[in-house]
Amino acid sequence: MPNPTDTTLPTTFDPADIEARWYSHWEANGLFRPERPDAEAFTIVNPPPNVTGSLHIGHALDNTLQDVVTRYERLRGKDALWVVGMDHAGIATQMVVERQMEARQDKRTNYSREAFVEKVWEWKAESGGSIVGQLRRLGCSMDWSREQFTMDPHFTRAVIKTFVDLYNDGLIYRDKRLVNWDPKLKTAISDLEVETQTIAGSFWHFKYPLADGATLPDGRDYLEVATTRPETMLADMAVAVNPADERYASVVGKHVILPLTGRRIPVIADEHADPELGSGCVKITPGHDFNDFEVGKRAGFAASEMLNMLDAEANVCQTADGLVPEEFLGLHRFKRDGVDGARELVVARMKEQGYLIPHITRNKDGEDVAHDAEPRQIATPFGDRGGVVIEPWLTDQWYVNAAELARKPIAAVKSGEIQIVPKTWEKTFFNWMENIQPWCVSRQLWWGHRIPAWFADDGRCFVAEDEAAAQALAGDGVALTQDEDVLDTWFSSALWPFATLGWPESDSPLVQKHFPNSLLISGFDILFFWDARMMMMGFYNMRQKPWDTLYLHGLVRAADGAKMSKSKGNVVDPLGLIDQYGADALRFFMAAMESQGRDIKMDEKRVEGYRNFATKLWNAARFCQSNGIGASDTIKAPPARLAANQWIIGEVQACVGEIERAMADLRFDAAANAIYQFTWSKFCDWYLELIKPVFAGDADSPPAVETRAVAGWALDQILVMLHPFMPFITEELWHKLGERPYELIVAQWPKPEAEVSKEATDAIDWVIDLTTSTRSAKNELGIAPGAKLAAWLAAPSDVAARTIERSSAAIERLARLTPVTIGEPPAGPAMQVTAGEDVFVIPLEGIVDIAAEKARLEKALAASEKEAKSLGGRLSNPAFAEKAKPEAVEKARADLAHHTGEVERLTAALARLG
Structure with missing residues (x-):
């Protein structure tokens, strides 16, 4: 134990002095997972942070809440397992390593796939995972002895087995569909990794000439279409009009000749075209727009027939029909580095050939002015990591039948088998899950779990757990090539609740005891990234739910309520706050502010306030130590006769119950507030004041002996109840107050098991009420707090009569009222104060200038x-x-x-x- 012989508390509380010391001791002695084979299991898994990550304020909230629950359940005697590990973070990690290579004028493609992956492993060993040390600084009591990584061999085995099983069950398939393509990273990304930004853009109007001499009822021989992406017209395959739009009924089924390419494309009727928007005619490019893809399918275009006009870097390539003019080939989709792109050239050529319909505005002189396009603010998708505009791109990818896998999670939440807290998130959950799209799980990366699929030269595909098994499926002599893609990182992390426990080993004792997990705590922002997918994989692989309860917390926002971002300069570094105020203060702030999923406004003053709370407790312990009050040797409350001692025992029982009810409901704020109010107000402000006179006399008198026992016991209960929130200061005080057979982290949750006299506790409550009322009245009237005032009570209640008779000294010392006279008050100006139902009259003549x-x-x-x-x-x-x-x-x-x-x-x- 750190400093076992030095039990004197320093004058000043210094968090930095104790935090690293105690954390090392807990971890080195296996106290985060004490040996409790027969105890009830409590299991929680940490959302695995990216191996590239560092602790941000959201991590601080998420992990604080998990640690509060874990330490609480450990104190309650459970076999508490908090699973910890890291995610290999495919895109993020490959980006980091490639950036480092670029700085050395090197690049990934200078290496074989195997050599590059080896470099990523080297980076992980040297630089990856700095966040694990930062989680230790926060005080997270995770089972580091079983730290996991999603690329570990046992985890990889679980990932590959899941893919193969899903494939064999028809729930994974290969399909040609549009994906969100990041041209910078050259990989597909999920809808959830797309950030929509509103940027300045343009709206161009073009003429598409009708073929075969067709005209509209008004005599026009063209259709007017409008677009914000003119470059995509090179791959247009149709023009859509609404079936109810009478203006175009006569040309539905006819064709237009697409300018620039000369492609003959049909005019189709589809509800997607809104008659109220623009001309009511919509260009359809199924290979480069998600809505158009669906329109194209309804029009009878197979995905294999849909035209693609861009390569992986978003440069123009030739379409399958060979109709893109040569001058466009190789151009980037947008203007780049001062060089016009396909967009600019399409507009220029359409204008030259008379197909551009100008946008007309009127200047201040009343003259019409023609512009090439109408300026618009356009919602534009960007990749959250690549930072470039996402291109809907038609490509072959692997998909999971998410709609089928979503059935059991939906039913489990509807039936209450899985509880979502706060319940208000259920509506969002159902809305997404009931309208879920196929999940694209392939990524065009080198770092990650390579897809266990092998292709023969004739295109046949063989999915198996390894190459030998694939070869057995294909037969001897069939040359096989493994799929180059890797799996989406969220595919592997969806297995976290059970693959971390040893699955797919069927005899894993951890799986048998700790699955399903008890609870998952996560930010609402990964409800669909991770939480819902764990439900899917839990029901698929394990045939049961992954956990009983899902708790979704809010975001930590800047003090003004704005979302934190580096660009706004309002990001708060939790490690800086720990340096300044200590981990305990930051943790308590996070727990006290977390109110069932509502966002938290960052308030450094409150963090400082909780540091002051820790100092208050420290000084209270020093007072106790100086009066011979030390470690208690009993879980049960000691015998007590004095009213103040009975009162504090009763208040401990009330606080224990309040915390237990709050934690059962996952009301972290209520639990934190309960222990805060009890410690600061009940124990420090009132109880220690009430017992001071006891120590002024004979130190060996029965009242003094009793009071030392009760005070030491009550302080112990504070340390145990506060420990989940403030583990460092409580463990330090636990040992400074006396010899202990065990550390606080594995102590027993309070069980006072005491009966207290209501008469005694009512008397103390009455004195406190009187004192509070009197102090408030003095403050309002500008009377010095220490001034002693005479008071009259005409008709005392029973509790007042008893307390005045037995505890006049306490009334004088705390409320500063003396003498207290039972009877009618004298005439003259006076103020009234109350205690319960009793009304005291305090004459003010000569005390204040009334007028x-x-x-x-x-x-x-x-x-x-x-x-x-x-x-x-x-x-x-x-x-x-x-x-x-x-x-x-x-x-x-x-x-x-x-x-x-x-x-x-x-x-x-x-x-x-x-």
């Missing part, structure tokens, strides 16, 4: 009423809420709340003066 005090209060009241009225009017004006900056609206609301409170306080103060 001056009334004038001061009335002036302040008038000012606050005026401000409150003004602010209320401003906030009720819709124009203010719509036009003002969000921070101005927020400040106005805060000011209104302040002045409303002041009106109530000042009105009460005036009432006290009579």
